[in-house]
Amino acid sequence: MDFKKNLSELLHQQVKELSIEDIMLAIEIPKNAEMGDFAFPCFKLSKTLRKAPNVIAQDLAGGIELPREFEKVEVAGGYLNFFANKAYFAGLVIKEVIEQKQNYGRNTLGKGKNVIVEFSSPNIAKPFHIGHIRTTVIGNSLYKIYDFLGYNTITINHLGDYGTQFGKLIVAFKAWGNEEEVKANPIPSLLKLYVKFHEEAEENPQLEDEGRLWFKKLEEGDDEALRLWQWFRDVSLEEFNRVYKMLNISFDSLAGESFYSDKMPRVVKMMEEKGILQESKGADIVDLEPYGMPPALIRKSDGSTLYITRDLAAAIYRKEAYDFYKNIYVVGSQQNLHFQQWKKILELMGKEWAEDCIHVSFGLVSLEEGTIATRKGRVVFLEDVLKKAIEKTKEIITDKNPDINNLDEIAADVGIGAVVFQELSNNRIKDYTFSWDKVLNFEGETGPYVQYTHARASSVLRRAEGQITDNFDGSKLTDEVSMAVVKLIQQFPEVILDAQRKNEPSIITRHIIDIAQSFNRFYHDHPILVDDEEVKKARLALVYGVKQVIYTGLYLLGIKAPEKM
Numbered sequence: 001m002d003f004k005k006n007l008s009e010l011l012h013q014q015v016k017e018l019s020i021e022d023i024m025l026a027i028e029i030p031k032n033a034e035m036g037d038f039a040f041p042c043f044k045l046s047k048t049l050r051k052a053p054n055v056i057a058q059d060l061a062g063g064i065e066l067p068r069e070f071e072k073v074e075v076a077g078g079y080l081n082f083f084a085n086k087a088y089f090a091g092l093v094i095k096e097v098i099e100q101k102q103n104y105g106r107n108t109l110g111k112g113k114n115v116i117v118e119f120s121s122p123n124i125a126k127p128f129h130i131g132h133i134r135t136t137v138i139g140n141s142l143y144k145i146y147d148f149l150g151y152n153t154i155t156i157n158h159l160g161d162y163g164t165q166f167g168k169l170i171v172a173f174k175a176w177g178n179e180e181e182v183k184a185n186p187i188p189s190l191l192k193l194y195v196k197f198h199e200e201a202e203e204n205p206q207l208e209d210e211g212r213l214w215f216k217k218l219e220e221g222d223d224e225a226l227r228l229w230q231w232f233r234d235v236s237l238e239e240f241n242r243v244y245k246m247l248n249i250s251f252d253s254l255a256g257e258s259f260y261s262d263k264m265p266r267v268v269k270m271m272e273e274k275g276i277l278q279e280s281k282g283a284d285i286v287d288l289e290p291y292g293m294p295p296a297l298i299r300k301s302d303g304s305t306l307y308i309t310r311d312l313a314a315a316i317y318r319k320e321a322y323d324f325y326k327n328i329y330v331v332g333s334q335q336n337l338h339f340q341q342w343k344k345i346l347e348l349m350g351k352e353w354a355e356d357c358i359h360v361s362f363g364l365v366s367l368e369e370g371t372i373a374t375r376k377g378r379v380v381f382l383e384d385v386l387k388k389a390i391e392k393t394k395e396i397i398t399d400k401n402p403d404i405n406n407l408d409e410i411a412a413d414v415g416i417g418a419v420v421f422q423e424l425s426n427n428r429i430k431d432y433t434f435s436w437d438k439v440l441n442f443e444g445e446t447g448p449y450v451q452y453t454h455a456r457a458s459s460v461l462r463r464a465e466g467q468i469t470d471n472f473d474g475s476k477l478t479d480e481v482s483m484a485v486v487k488l489i490q491q492f493p494e495v496i497l498d499a500q501r502k503n504e505p506s507i508i509t510r511h512i513i514d515i516a517q518s519f520n521r522f523y524h525d526h527p528i529l530v531d532d533e534e535v536k537k538a539r540l541a542l543v544y545g546v547k548q549v550i551y552t553g554l555y556l557l558g559i560k561a562p563e564k565m
């Protein structure tokens with residue numbers, strides 16, 4: 001049952017000035033149980049109704065007929081505080097989880113609406129490094145959240161597989177490259193060639209021209225250029241796929257930048273027709289000065305197109321191919337200006353759906369001073385981070401539990417889960433510094449802690465096999481510690497919706513940490529498999545609820561929840 005919604009409908013009958021949705025958004029969950037379980041603030045109504053908030057609260061309290069799930073309502077200042085009928089509330093909430101299982105928190109909100117989530121989008125021939133982890137895990141989690149809420153989701157990896165840099169790479173490979181070396185060690189050797197190109201080009205600027213020429217050839221479909229480029233792309237994807245496999249991520253579409261190579265002339269023409277293209281030193285630009293932004297370069301003087309041109313073509317293609325309700329881009333804050341310019345141009349092109357294109361930005365990852373990077377250069381490869389986390393997990397598990405079955409699988413679930421969880425713990429917009437210590441710390445509010453709580457609940461349930469029933473007595477869960485758990489479980493569906501509204505998976509991360517903590521308090525205070533059958537049934541039901549919600553929460557973050565660890 002959606003308590004908040006029912007309460008909102010009830011309030012709406014008396015406050016027609018606010019819609020049910022407005023009321024739902026306004027209702028707060030007081031931190032302190034003495035202030036009730038749900039609170040409705042009357043401050044905003046004060047203006048419209050021309051009455052003091054506490055007077056409004058008094059009036060409302062007088063007129064409300066409380067349904068069974070509430071035992072009383074109290075006025076405290078400008079707030080109406082609602083107190084749940086604990087036994088009834090606990091019974092209802094936990095029964096719902098037992099009935100709905102994996103579907104608890106699911107919703108049909110998104111039915112019939114197509115949502116594109118574009119994420120990860122690394123550049124080929126470049127390392128897949130720690131800087132890509134955030135887009136990859138935030139995007140994957142958003143995809144799962146939207147999917148869970150009933151949207152039709154389409155995941156896209158907009159690979160950086162086009163642009164002048166590939167002309168340069170072709171030149172470098174032809175001059176200094178070696179096929180065997182690239183085959184043996186694709187990304188590092190391609191990176192080396194790219195670096196060498198730039199070193200040499202400082203001495204010999206003519207190389208730059210050659211690079212441009214080869215990109216032009218690529219755009220024109222030259223055989224040799226295409227063959228080399230395709231090969232660079234294939235070997236890069238092989239590397240990326242190893243990491244995606246570890247993270248259990250796949251994409252519906254790998255339409256990267258190159259996919260739009262033949263779709264740009266049409267877009268440029270559309271811009272011409274709208275009269276927004278201007279010539280500047282032989283190149284085509286869109287003047288964005290009236291909007292306080294630098295001009296956007298659309299087509300260079302040699303006719304070749306740019307990153308932003310491809311993004312414009314991609315948005316238009318996506319609208320036509322998927323008729324999206326929302327088109328989400330999970331890309332770091334370094335590209336804020338790019339996406340602002342791009343969106344403005346779409347608006348100027350008369351695309352009224354531009355407002356449905358959403359840049360979900362996130363903070364930068366920087367490397368802690370002295371971070372030991374792996375292989376070549378100051379680059380921390382994502383694959384190495386995941387592997388290290390798995391190794392460390394193996395050590396910890398074999399120490400604690402030497403004869404555990406399927407160690408490899410569990411170590412992968414926990415080690416990788418730890419890295420992903422930590423990435424999704426902070427507000428996405430915050431910058432942060434990568435440190436090995438932080439990533440490999442499994443104490444405190446971490447993924448392994450939450451997974452361990454799930455395994456602990458699973459083990460209790462295994463011991464009580466066949467005794468889980470929704471026919472239990474909610475009045476056995478009305479003590480403060482049990483109620484705290486019940487309330488968090490009750491809030492879970494709302495938490496998922498909030499995470500979706502804000503495109504912020506960390507809201508779920510924090511909520512399941514809260515659940516794990518409050519469950520561990522419960523577990524510490526209350527023996528579960530007790531003689532009193534009624535108490536046992538109720539407590540087991542609560543354990544079941546916790547296990548299910550943690551499982552789903554981790555699932556929505558893209559993390560596995562092992563039964564044992």
Ligand code: ARG
Nearest residue numbers: 121122123158159160311331
């Ligand atoms: N390939 C780009 C990079 O690694 C990110 C692409 C973001 N997506 C987009 N549609 N522009 O920086």
